[in-house]
Amino acid sequence: MKTRITELLGCQYPIIQGGMAWVAEHTLAAAVSNAGGIGLIAGGNAPIDYLRDQIRKCKEKTDKPFGVNIMLMSPNADDLAQLVIDEGVKVVTTGAGSPGKYIPAWKQAGVKVIPVIPSVALAKRMEKAGADAVVAEGTESGGHIGEITTMCLVPQVVDALEIPVIAAGGIADGRGMAAAFMFGAEGVQIGTRFLASEECRIHPTFKELIIKAKDTDSVVTGRYTGHPCRNIKTKFSKKLANGERDGSLTPDEFEKLTLGSLRKAVQDGNLEEGSFLCGAIAGMINDVKPCSEIVREIVEQAEKLMHNS
Numbered sequence: 001m002k003t004r005i006t007e008l009l010g011c012q013y014p015i016i017q018g019g020m021a022w023v024a025e026h027t028l029a030a031a032v033s034n035a036g037g038i039g040l041i042a043g044g045n046a047p048i049d050y051l052r053d054q055i056r057k058c059k060e061k062t063d064k065p066f067g068v069n070i071m072l073m074s075p076n077a078d079d080l081a082q083l084v085i086d087e088g089v090k091v092v093t094t095g096a097g098s099p100g101k102y103i104p105a106w107k108q109a110g111v112k113v114i115p116v117i118p119s120v121a122l123a124k125r126m127e128k129a130g131a132d133a134v135v136a137e138g139t140e141s142g143g144h145i146g147e148i149t150t151m152c153l154v155p156q157v158v159d160a161l162e163i164p165v166i167a168a169g170g171i172a173d174g175r176g177m178a179a180a181f182m183f184g185a186e187g188v189q190i191g192t193r194f195l196a197s198e199e200c201r202i203h204p205t206f207k208e209l210i211i212k213a214k215d216t217d218s219v220v221t222g223r224y225t226g227h228p229c230r231n232i233k234t235k236f237s238k239k240l241a242n243g244e245r246d247g248s249l250t251p252d253e254f255e256k257l258t259l260g261s262l263r264k265a266v267q268d269g270n271l272e273e274g275s276f277l278c279g280a281i282a283g284m285i286n287d288v289k290p291c292s293e294i295v296r297e298i299v300e301q302a303e304k305l306m307h308n309s
Contacts, residue, residue: 018191019069067091118146174301
């Protein structure tokens with residue numbers, strides 16, 4: 001399964017693990033990289049010393065390439081952009097803004113730059129700015145989302161760009177990977193499936209919610225704040241959705257309630273105050289497996305389907 005993405009990133013399979021805040025740490029990233037994909041460490045708002053430690057620990061667990069995800073709206077973005085250079089990280093994915101001001105220094109340091117984009121317009125801007133590839137992420141994905149579905153977004157981005165495109169949003173098995181390749185993508189980014197991996201260190205309650213989720217068990221909250229997020233349905237997410245719908249929560253009250261809620265979900269399994277972010281694909285996930293098994297099953301199924309086509 002060789003594509004421009006495997007050539008660009010030096011990995012065996014064109015599978016990238018999503019840079020999920022509070023979730024994507026060195027253990028998960030190393031496991032995905034060792035399985036032949038590209039693991040990511042999530043930068044989020046974490047202290048730089050912590051992230052430096054995460055990068056170094058990942059290097060101890062794998063000699064394969066891995067990357068760091070940088071949320072450009074985070075206050076530590078400038079420092080993290082320099083940290084990946086200092087620590088010799090070779091892959092960076094970005095979200096929530098344009099990485100244009102960092103790209104020249106990254107390119108000089110040999111860093112491969114892959115912005116996550118929700119539209120053709122932003123994809124074109126990123127190509128012009130010097131991105132090596134883009135992740136076209138559909139609204140089916142977990143966490144912060146755009147409005148266009150993966151099925152509609154990916155082929156339009158492929159048609160608009162010369163650089164390779166990685167599909168994301170609603171991909172959890174080989175069928176999704178094969179479909180993405182039919183749309184013209186040359187790789188996939190997968191987040192929610194890796195939540196239910198043995199190496200993922202989220203709270204057991206979080207994993208249980210993923211395993212038990214049905215097809216209708218995700219809800220988008222926060223559209224009126226300008227930061228829509230897809231969550232698993234819980235008492236807390238329903239409270240947010242209802243407050244947004246009936247106006248009983250102002251945007252400021254909404255933001256106050258959700259402050260720190262992702263950490264409360266990931267670390268504490270707090271069903272009353274935690275935001276359990278996941279994609280709409282969670283209803284397809286029924287078991288917890290090692291990352292190596294997850295990657296192998298996805299690749300084998302995708303190859304079989306594409307060979308038969």
